[in-house]
Amino acid sequence: MKFRPVVASLATLATMTALAACAPPSDDDNQDDGGSGAATATSAEDLGGMEALIEAAQEEGELNVVAVPPTWANYGEIISTFEKKYDIKVNSSLPDGDSQDEINAAVQLEGTDRAPDAFDLAQSVALANTDMFAEYQVDTWDTIPDEFKADDGAWVNDYGGFMSIGYDASKVPAITSVDDLLKPEFKGKVALNGDPTEAGAAFSGVLMASVANGGSADDIAPGVEFFAALKKAGNFLPVDPTPATIASGQTPVVIDWDYLNAVESQNLDDWEVYVPEEAPVAGYYFQAINADAPHPAAARLWQEFLYSDEGQNLWLAGGARPVRAEAMAEAGTIDTELYDALPPVTGDPVIATNEQTEEMAAYLSENWAKAIG
Amino acid sequence: MSALAPTAAPGTAEPSPRPGPRLRVGPAIGLLPFLAFIGVFLLVPTVTVAVGAFQDESGAFSTEKVAALFEETAMRALRQSLLLSTFSAALGAVLGAVLAYLILAAPPTSLVRRVATAVCGVLAQFGGVTLAFAWIATLGFGGLLTDLLADLFGLDATGSGWLYELPGLVLVYTYFQIPLMVIVFLPALEGLRPQWREAAVGLGANTWQYWTKVAVPLLRPAFLGSALLLFANAFAAYATAAALVSQGAPITPLLIRAALSSEVILGQANFAYALALQMVVVVAIVMGLYAWLLRRTSRWLG
Numbered sequence: 107m108k109f110r111p112v113v114a115s116l117a118t119l120a121t122m123t124a125l126a127a128c129a130p131p132s133d134d135d136n137q138d139d140g141g142s143g144a145a146t147a148t149s150a151e152d153l154g155g156m157e158a159l160i161e162a163a164q165e166e167g168e169l170n171v172v173a174v175p176p177t178w179a180n181y182g183e184i185i186s187t188f189e190k191k192y193d194i195k196v197n198s199s200l201p202d203g204d205s206q207d208e209i210n211a212a213v214q215l216e217g218t219d220r221a222p223d224a225f226d227l228a229q230s231v232a233l234a235n236t237d238m239f240a241e242y243q244v245d246t247w248d249t250i251p252d253e254f255k256a257d258d259g260a261w262v263n264d265y266g267g268f269m270s271i272g273y274d275a276s277k278v279p280a281i282t283s284v285d286d287l288l289k290p291e292f293k294g295k296v297a298l299n300g301d302p303t304e305a306g307a308a309f310s311g312v313l314m315a316s317v318a319n320g321g322s323a324d325d326i327a328p329g330v331e332f333f334a335a336l337k338k339a340g341n342f343l344p345v346d347p348t349p350a351t352i353a354s355g356q357t358p359v360v361i362d363w364d365y366l367n368a369v370e371s372q373n374l375d376d377w378e379v380y381v382p383e384e385a386p387v388a389g390y391y392f393q394a395i396n397a398d399a400p401h402p403a404a405a406r407l408w409q410e411f412l413y414s415d416e417g418q419n420l421w422l423a424g425g426a427r428p429v430r431a432e433a434m435a436e437a438g439t440i441d442t443e444l445y446d447a448l449p450p451v452t453g454d455p456v457i458a459t460n461e462q463t464e465e466m467a468a469y470l471s472e473n474w475a476k477a478i479g
Numbered sequence: 480m481s482a483l484a485p486t487a488a489p490g491t492a493e494p495s496p497r498p499g500p501r502l503r504v505g506p507a508i509g510l511l512p513f514l515a516f517i518g519v520f521l522l523v524p525t526v527t528v529a530v531g532a533f534q535d536e537s538g539a540f541s542t543e544k545v546a547a548l549f550e551e552t553a554m555r556a557l558r559q560s561l562l563l564s565t566f567s568a569a570l571g572a573v574l575g576a577v578l579a580y581l582i583l584a585a586p587p588t589s590l591v592r593r594v595a596t597a598v599c600g601v602l603a604q605f606g607g608v609t610l611a612f613a614w615i616a617t618l619g620f621g622g623l624l625t626d627l628l629a630d631l632f633g634l635d636a637t638g639s640g641w642l643y644e645l646p647g648l649v650l651v652y653t654y655f656q657i658p659l660m661v662i663v664f665l666p667a668l669e670g671l672r673p674q675w676r677e678a679a680v681g682l683g684a685n686t687w688q689y690w691t692k693v694a695v696p697l698l699r700p701a702f703l704g705s706a707l708l709l710f711a712n713a714f715a716a717y718a719t720a721a722a723l724v725s726q727g728a729p730i731t732p733l734l735i736r737a738a739l740s741s742e743v744i745l746g747q748a749n750f751a752y753a754l755a756l757q758m759v760v761v762v763a764i765v766m767g768l769y770a771w772l773l774r775r776t777s778r779w780l781g
Contacts, residue, residue, distance in 0.1 A: 294620030
C-alpha cells in the first residue's frame with residue numbers, strides 16, 4: 107500500500123510524458139500500474155470504459171472523503187449505496203468540517219493514502235483552488251448545463267438549493283417573511299448554521315436577510331443590520347444548529363439551505379421549511395477530484411456515481427436540487443415525487459458571483475463580530 | 480578547599496582525570512527522548528508559528544499579518560480573551576483555595592477527602608463540548624433550569640442570552656477552574672507545618688496574627704502561581720468556547736479557527752499564525768511569572 111503514492115507519481119510522470127508526445131496511454135500500461143493510470147484519465151473512455159474504471163477502482167478498494175456530513179444532502183445514504191454497489195470502502199473523515207478543511211487536509215496529507223480523493227466544496231473555496239483539481243468529464247457530462255461546470259472538467263456543480271428558514275411549528279408561529287423573526291415570539295430561538303465569516307451556508311443566510319431588507323448580492327450590509335436587530339431583540343441564538351440541537355428543541359428556528367432543513371422534517375413532525383419569496387438566495391456546491399488523489403480510479407468512479415441518475419436521485423432524496431434535474435425530468439429518469447416535493451420558489455434567484463462574495467465577505471469580517479458581539 | 484587533596488594518590492604527577500564532563504554524558508542520554516519530545520511538540524510548532532506570522536500568502540516576508548493584530552477584530556478578541564482568563568482565574572483561585580482549605584480540614588484518610596480530591600481530578604479535565612452542552616441544556620434558552628425558574632418564579636434566567644457571551648464563558652470556565660485550583664493548591668496548603676503555627680502561638684501570636692503574618696505570606700506565592708496557571712489554562716482553552724459560542728469569534732482561539740477554516744474569507748492562514756504568536760507571547764509572560772513565583776515558594780515549602 108505505502109508504495110502506491112510513489113508508483114502513482116512515477117506513473118503520472120510517465121503518462122504525462124506519453125501525453126506530451128501525443129501518444130494516448132495504452133490499456134496495457136494501466137493494467138501494469140495497478141490502476142494508477144487513472145490519475146490522468148479525463149473520462150472513463152481513457153481507461154477503456156466503465157468496466158475498466160470499476161475494475162481499477164475496486165482494485166484500489168478505498169475512497170477518502172473529508173467534511174461530508176451524513177445528514178448533508180443525503181450523503182449518508184449516497185456513501186452506503188456506493189460502498190455496497192461497488193464494494194469499495196469509503197473513509198469519511200471530519201464529517202463536521204467545512205470546505206476549507208477539505209483543502210487543508212489535501213495539502214497536509216499530500217502524498218499519503220489518507221488524502222481526500224474527491225472534494226465537495228463551497229463556491230469561493232472551489233474557485234480559489236482549481237489548480238488542485240484533476241480534469242474529468244463524467245459519462246453524463248453533456249446533460250449538465252454549461253453554466254454549472256468548468257469547460258475543462260476541473261469542477262462541476264453537484265447540487266444546489268435555496269436559503270430557507272426551518273422552524274418547529276409547535277413552538278413558533280408560522281413564518282411568512284424574514285422580518286417575522288424579529289417578533290417577540292421568537293425570543294432566543296433563531297439560529298444560523300455557523301458563523302457567516304466561516305461557513306458558506308451562514309453567509310448565504312445573511313445574504314438572504316439582506317435581500318429581504320433591500321440589499322442585493324453587492325450589498326450585504328442590510329443583512330448584518332438585520333442580525334444586529336435580531337440580536338438586540340434577544341431573538342438571535344448563537345448556537346451552531348445540528349440535527350441533535352434541532353431534535354432536542356434547543357434551536358427551534360434554523361436559517362440554512364432548504365435541503366438541510368428539509369431533512370429535519372423527516373425527524374421532526376412539526377418541522378416546516380420556508381423559502382422567502384422576497385429573497386430567493388440560491389447556491390450550488392462544487393464537486394472536484396483531487397489531482398493528487400491516492401485512489402484516482404475510485405475518485406473517478408465516485409464522480410460517475412454521483413452524476414448518474416441514481417446518484418442524482420439520491421441527492422434529490424436529501425432535498426437538494428441535483429444539477430442534472432432538468433435533463434432528467436425531460437428524460438423521465440427523475441424521481442418525480444421527490445422533485446415535486448421541493449419547496450416552491452418564485453421570483454428570480456439571487457446567485458452571488460465570486461467577486462461579489464469576496465467583497466461581501468470582506469465587509470462581514472469587519473462588521474459581523476461588532477453587530478452580534 | 481583542600482579537602483580533596485589528601486584523598487588523591489600521593490606521588491601522581493598528573494592530576495587525576497576530572498570525572499565531571501565524562502560523567503555528564505550518561506544522564507544526558509536519558510534526557511534525549513525528553514529533548515526530542517520538546518523539540519517536536521514545542522520547539523518546531525513555535526518556530527513554525529513565528530515564521531508563518533511574518534509571511535504573506537505567497538511565503539514572502541511581510542509584517543502585514545502581525546500589524547493586523549492591532550486592528551479592531553483581533554484586539555477585541557485579545558481583550559475578551561484576557562478578561563475571560565482573568566475573571567475565571569480569579570474566581571477559580573479564590574473559590575478553589577477555600578475549597579482546598581475545607582478539604583484539608585478532613586483527616587487525610589477520610590472518605591470525604593479522598594472523594595473530594597478524586598472528584599476534583601476528574602472535573603478539572605471536564606471541559607469541551609460535554610461541558611458546554613451541559614450548560615446549554617441547563618441554562619440555555621429552553622434549558623431545564625431556565626424552564627423551571629420560569630414556571631416557578633416567572634424568572635427570565637437567560638436574559639439577553641448572556642450564557643453565550645463573556646459572562647457565560649466565565650461561568651462555564653469556572654466550572655473546571657475551581658477543581659484545578661484545588662489540585663494545584665492543595666499540596667501548598669498541606670505544606671504548612673503545624674509546627675509553624677505552634678511556634679507562632681508559643682511566641683504569643685493569636686489566630687489572626689498567625690494567618691496574616693505567617694500563613695498568608697507563606698502561601699501567597701503558591702496562590703498567585705496557581706492563579707497564573709489557571710489564567711494560562713483559560714487562555715488556551717478552546718473546545719468549550721467553540722461548542723458554546725459559534726458566532727462572532729469573541730476570543731482569540733476562536734478567531735484562529737475562523738482564520739484557518741473559513742470557507743468565506745480565504746487565505747488567512749498566516750493571520751492565524753500571527754494570532755497564535757500573540758498567544759505564545761502572552762502565555763510565555765505568564766509562565767515566566769509562574770516560574771519566578773514557584774522558585775520563591777520552594778524556598779519555604781518542600
